Amino acid sequence: MTWTPLHAKIHRTIHYRHLFERDQRLLVAVSGGQDSLCLIKLLLDLQPKWGWNLAIAHCDHCWREDSQANAHHVQNLAQHWHIPFYLETAHEPVNSEATARNWRYHALTKIAQTHHYQYIITGHTASDRAETLLYNLIRGTGADGLQALTWQRPLTDHIILVRPLLEITRSQTEQFCQDFNLPIWEDSTNQNLQYPRNRIRQELIPYLKVNFHPQVETNLAQTAELLQAEVEYLEQTARHWRLEASVKGEKQDLQLNRQILKPLPLALQRRVMRQVLQNILPESPNFEHIEKLVALITAPNRSQTDPFPGGVTAIVEGDWICIIDR
Numbered sequence: 001m002t003w004t005p006l007h008a009k010i011h012r013t014i015h016y017r018h019l020f021e022r023d024q025r026l027l028v029a030v031s032g033g034q035d036s037l038c039l040i041k042l043l044l045d046l047q048p049k050w051g052w053n054l055a056i057a058h059c060d061h062c063w064r065e066d067s068q069a070n071a072h073h074v075q076n077l078a079q080h081w082h083i084p085f086y087l088e089t090a091h092e093p094v095n096s097e098a099t100a101r102n103w104r105y106h107a108l109t110k111i112a113q114t115h116h117y118q119y120i121i122t123g124h125t126a127s128d129r130a131e132t133l134l135y136n137l138i139r140g141t142g143a144d145g146l147q148a149l150t151w152q153r154p155l156t157d158h159i160i161l162v163r164p165l166l167e168i169t170r171s172q173t174e175q176f177c178q179d180f181n182l183p184i185w186e187d188s189t190n191q192n193l194q195y196p197r198n199r200i201r202q203e204l205i206p207y208l209k210v211n212f213h214p215q216v217e218t219n220l221a222q223t224a225e226l227l228q229a230e231v232e233y234l235e236q237t238a239r240h241w242r243l244e245a246s247v248k249g250e251k252q253d254l255q256l257n258r259q260i261l262k263p264l265p266l267a268l269q270r271r272v273m274r275q276v277l278q279n280i281l282p283e284s285p286n287f288e289h290i291e292k293l294v295a296l297i298t299a300p301n302r303s304q305t306d307p308f309p310g311g312v313t314a315i316v317e318g319d320w321i322c323i324i325d326r
């Protein structure tokens with residue numbers, strides 16, 4: 001086996017970031033594109049050192065005419081490498097990017113649960129990270145959206161999504177596939193400029209590279225990396241203060257102590273309130289929901305919010321904000 005600088009880099013990344021340990025069962029999500037082919041090849045080559053048990057999962061969204069042929073292509077590769085192959089096929093064609101993604105994570109989780117894999121590994125790269133950062137920036141977001149793809153993300157209590165290629169760019173995965181003669185399956189929908197993601201990839205990033213900075217992808221991915229550590233720190237600190245400030249009132253309603261929350265910086269007040277709402281509301285809280293609750297920290301006694309989704313309301317009673325979940 002040829003040991004390239006990319007092999008060394010991934011080996012180090014997995015080791016120093018504790019992405020997964022030795023002898024684990026790893027389910028690798030392979031679309032057949034250059035990134036996931038590069039990923040599976042690297043993991044196969046590192047397998048003897050780490051003693052992993054590798055398998056390939058593929059999801060057939062049934063949204064392209066060639067999707068079945070794509071699935072066969074990936075299945076043949078798994079056979080060639082003598083590793084298990086698991087396929088999930090959508091019952092109805094999945095026709096938008098967001099639905100495809102949701103269905104895919106659901107399908108991958110199902111495979112992992114059925115076959116006892118704790119880790120699902122995807123081939124997201126630094127280029128994906130840069131594109132996600134730009135995409136979220138354009139739509140408006142805080143540091144959480146700009147951290148754009150984390151190294152690890154829990155999908156259930158027992159299953160973790162891991163993305164080991166976040167420091168490798170798409171041109172590196174392409175070169176790697178060429179060097180090792182890996183048969184890439186070209187996804188025709190990647191060329192479709194109707195999707196904003198594809199326009200960022202095909203038009204915006206090349207423009208920024210030529211006119212602003214040739215390493216723009218790496219630079220943006222580094223920004224995401226810095227923000228990820230900061231978000232993690234802020235979330236932990238907010239969790240600490242949320243627990244400090246909370247007590248369960250009568251009827252199990254939640255009460256928050258305003259004296260504890262008042263001295264905190266606004267960034268933490270917002271995060272505390274977001275965590276509170278995340279635990280209570282049936283949907284993700286938006287900016288406006290969070291601001292309404294933050295305002296109660298300094299509002300006069302008996303101030304009250306309009307109902308949040310699901311009929312939840314909050315009212316000030318002296319030192320306390322009482323969250324009433326009807």
Ligand SMILES: Nc1ncnc2c1ncn2[C@@H]1O[C@H](COP(=O)(O)OP(=O)(O)OP(=O)(O)O)[C@@H](O)[C@H]1O
Binds near residue numbers: 058123128
């Ligand atoms: N059809 C598929 N079957 C299995 N895995 C897939 C499939 N499509 C994508 N993946 C996995 O997801 C990774 C990212 O793919 P891609 O960038 O096309 O998806 P995305 O929709 O941008 O994903 P995300 O929303 O998670 O960023 C791939 O490297 C691969 O590991």
